[in-house]
Amino acid sequence: MGRVFLFLLLAADASASGVVNQISPLGGNVRASIPVLEHKIRLLDSWGRGVIDGGGLRYHHDRLMPGYMTQDLSQVFPRLHWGEYEFFYAGDVMRYQIFFHNKTSRSYRNLKISAWQEHLRPDGSWQPMEGTDDAREWTVSGLTAGEMLVLNGDVAVPVAQMRLGLTRTRYQVEYIDDGRSDQLVPRLLMENEITSIWCPSEFKPR
Known part of the structure; x- marks a missing residue:
């Protein structure tokens, strides 16, 4: 069978919260195509907007206090961010x-979803x-056609911290090979x- 290249479009929440869309090419000799699973991530109950620019x-x-703004002049970011x-x-x-849909x-089966923080x-x-x-880590035994799934995660923001600036919540979806399938499926x-x-805390209104 000929070589098949699979391109998974990674859908993300289209908001002003800094979502990074990615397209991850998965290629190689496969004996079955992998259907695309729609997925996205969103943050809940944020306190406001952080605006980064040349200033x-x-x-x-x-x-917390509509119309109130504090500024950290020590944080300098490349234009990219x-x-x-x-x-x-x-x-x-x-x-x-x-979210998964x-x-x-x-059907998908034997999925492991891992999430973590980076700065x-x-x-x-x-x-x-x-x-x-x-x-955070979740194991999904199966996701049938038309099924939706919502995973809830959380992380405690440290009280004593350096000025980390930008942080990101990253997640990966992996296939867990149980040895019962003859399909050559990429793990990631x-x-x-x-x-x-x-x-x-120093920039939070008192």
Whole structure:
């Protein structure tokens, strides 16, 4: 059978919260095509908007104190990361949901979904968060045609923290090979992330 290249379009929540859309090519010799599973991630109950531009980082405290803004001039970001992001206060719990919708006529089975936090380093690279119990993992035995699934995750934002600036919640969907299938399926099926800001206590309105 000829070589088949699979392109999984990773759908994301189209909001102003800094969602990064990705297209992950999965190629190789396969004996069956993999249906595309729609998925996205969103943040819940953020406190406001963090705006990043050439002037630094501005916190608009829309939920706690509408119209009030504080500014962190020490935060300088490359133009690549300029934009508007949802933010959460230090000491708060950041909650998120990952949505799946199988609109195909086929079923998925034996899926493992992993989620974790990363922060943007000064050199522009992303590094896994240290000192937080942020890793989450779910196992899905099956997702039938037309079925929808919502996974709920959360992470406690540390009270004592450095000015981390941008953080992101990243997740991956993997296939767990139980040895019963003769299909050559890539282990990593899809991945995506959403970017947010963790606001230090000193910039929270008193």
